[in-house]
Amino acid sequence: MSTYGLSVLGADLKSLAQTAHAADAAGFDAVWASEFYSRSGSISMAAMANSTQNCRIGSSILYGVGRSPLVLATEARDLDELSNGRLVLGIGNGTKRMMSDWHGVPDTSAPALRMEELVMLLRRIWNLHEGPVHHEGRFYRMNLTPTGDVGPSSRPIPIVTAGVRPRMCEAAGRVADGLAGHPLFTTTYVEEIVRPAIARGAAHTGRDANDVEIISMVMCAIHDDAEVAxxxxxxxIAFYSSVKSYETVLDVNGFASEGRTIREAFAQRDFPAMFAAVSEEMIDTMGVAGTAHEVREQLRRYDGVLDHIMLYSPSVGIAAERVQQNLDSIIGECSPASMSPRQSGPGST
Known part of the structure; x- marks a missing residue:
């Protein structure tokens, strides 16, 4: 059985923390923070850690390229302490344009190798009690000698790495504890592309692929009027499909034509045309939407395909009040108790 988590959005940190608290009380396995140019993921995680007691606190994702390895490692240790050992550190590069334009990274080549080097360096920093860190890598350089005694970490902090294309998914298999998948992931893409790539990566480093947790966002909209959802x-879907970096996912699922139309409309900033280009089949395949009962039934196609299903509310072109309403519906209607097999009969509401 897959576990369930919630990608927590919020107009402000207070509402974000309140939503995380409600998800924790409803029995969700994890709550996940994201970051963008308008929100710090690490600060969001701190707010959620203080408002929850049982669930995992994860990032999906923090930008690894936006912080030095030392800053990222120390932030993670503090967050793990704040949450009493509940942290899952999810890190990613973002797209090459994000790396260069947002974070000023001069070398955007070989993103998978960059991620593998970063994960190794983070774990070395967390084990500074074993001795100084002298690292001369392709992307990172560090010479860190403690000035006093350093105690060991309280536990190995789990690291999940973001991936879409096969080589980035392979990186998770090589070095990470899990893969943070993209909202556009479908069951077909996970089974045909993601799992084989993780297996190749795990075999490359002599690991067991079953030890790599496959986590992915699943876009979820609940409304009494199914067409609104x-x-x-x-x-x-249109928002993410406008990014050329993600065309591999569309191609594998047979949506290459829709993807081209969406990108052309986006280039003209014709958002109504962009939204209209999303086919009914894309809606049926690339997320779940409808009444609460319909959504619960649709979610069952991910069970066993993903190890952890991270429910994610659409927000593009949607008022903040409606996003919060949808998050509240997801918590109330898609909690682990609601998704248990005994609730799946024809009498479900």
Whole structure:
């Protein structure tokens, strides 16, 4: 059985923390923070750690390229302490344009190798009690000698790495504890591309692929009017499909034509045309949308395909109040108790 988590969005940190608290109380396995140019993921995680007691506190994702390895390692240790050992550190590079334009990274080549080097260096920093760190890598350089005694970490902090294309998914298999998948992931893409790539990566470093948790966002919209929910999902699909870096996912699922139309409309900033280009089949395949009962039934196609299903509310072109309403519905209607097999009969509501 897959476990369930919630990608927590919020207009402010207070509402974000309140949503995390509600998800924890409803029995969700994890709550996940994200970051963008308008929100710090690490600060969001701190707010959620203080408002929850049992669930894992994860990042999906923190930008690894936006911090030095030392800053990222120390932030993670503090967050793990703050959450009493509940942290899952999810890190990613973002797209090459994000790396160069947002973070000023001069070398955006070989992103998978960059991630593998970063994961190794983070774990070495967390074990500074074993001795100084002298690292001369392709992407990172560090000479760190403690000035006093350094105690060991309280536990090995789990690291999940973001990946879409096969080589980035392979990196998770090589070095990480899990893969943070993209909202556009489908069951077909996970089974045909993701799992084989993780297996190749694990074999490369002599690991067991079953030890790598496959986590992915699943876009989810709940509304009493199913068509409203489907339109909301379509808008979010269009937003992500406008990014050329993700065309591999569309191609594997047979949506290359829709992807081209969406990107052309986005280039003209014709958002109505962009949203209209999302086919009904894309809506049925690339997320879940409809009434609460319909969504619960649709979610079952991910069970066993993903190890952890991270429910993610559409937000593109949607008022903040409606996003919060949808998050509240997800918590109330898709909690682990609601998704248990005994709730799946024809009498479910």
């Amino acid at each position: 489907r339109r909301e999902l379509a808008q979010q």
